[in-house]
Amino acid sequence: MTNVTFTLPSDTVGNATGGILLGDFNHWNQTDGIVLEKQKNGDLQATLPLEVGKYYEYRYLLSDGRWVNDEYANPYTNTYGHCVENCSLIVPADVKESAVPSSGVQKTDDLTKIEGIGKKIAELLVAQHICTFADLANSKNRILQNILNDAGSRYKSYDPNTWVEQAKLASEGKWDELKKLQLDRKNAKKAS
Secondary structure (H helix, E strand, O other), rough: OEEEEEEEEEHHHHOOEEEEEEHHHOOHHHHHHHHEEEOOOOOOOOEEEOOOEEEEEEEEEOOOOOOOOOOOOOEEEOOOOEEEEHHHHHHHOOEEEEEOOOOOOOOOOOHHHHOOHHHHHHHHHHHHOOOOHHHHHHHHHHHHHHHHHOOOOHHHHOOOOHHHHHHHHHOOOOOHHHHHHHHHHHHHHOOO
């Protein structure tokens, strides 16, 4: 465990008098929300212990009813029937205390944008330091398959053979090409 400090800048806070931090660490339960303390400069801040190497999603709920994100955090698009962007972070293992946002917090991309990767598989990859589209694009299929095999029988049936190609397009910002590739693959599966 390491202490992570979350800071919401005063310009985002606006006229809100306070707020709470919600995320995977408190099961998004408002009753268990971490109260943000107002700083002299108007920022809101909270520090809490988090598990090293673990992937977390979070957001801020302000007293004026607004849900806001950290403008410096890594985005994660929630695809469970809601069009919501959460912030995400991975607690780095090489520091005793981190801050959000901070260059010490490892950058992550939303690996679930790669067809065949869900939230749990994304967590497995991140645990192996495959955190960005570029990391994934530079990975070997054999290594990816080993990660899945080591995670247990539930993951052995997943096929990572297309992930590298998709991740290369994503890392280069070629979103239209990625969508076309994914659509072509879906159509090919339907036809067979």
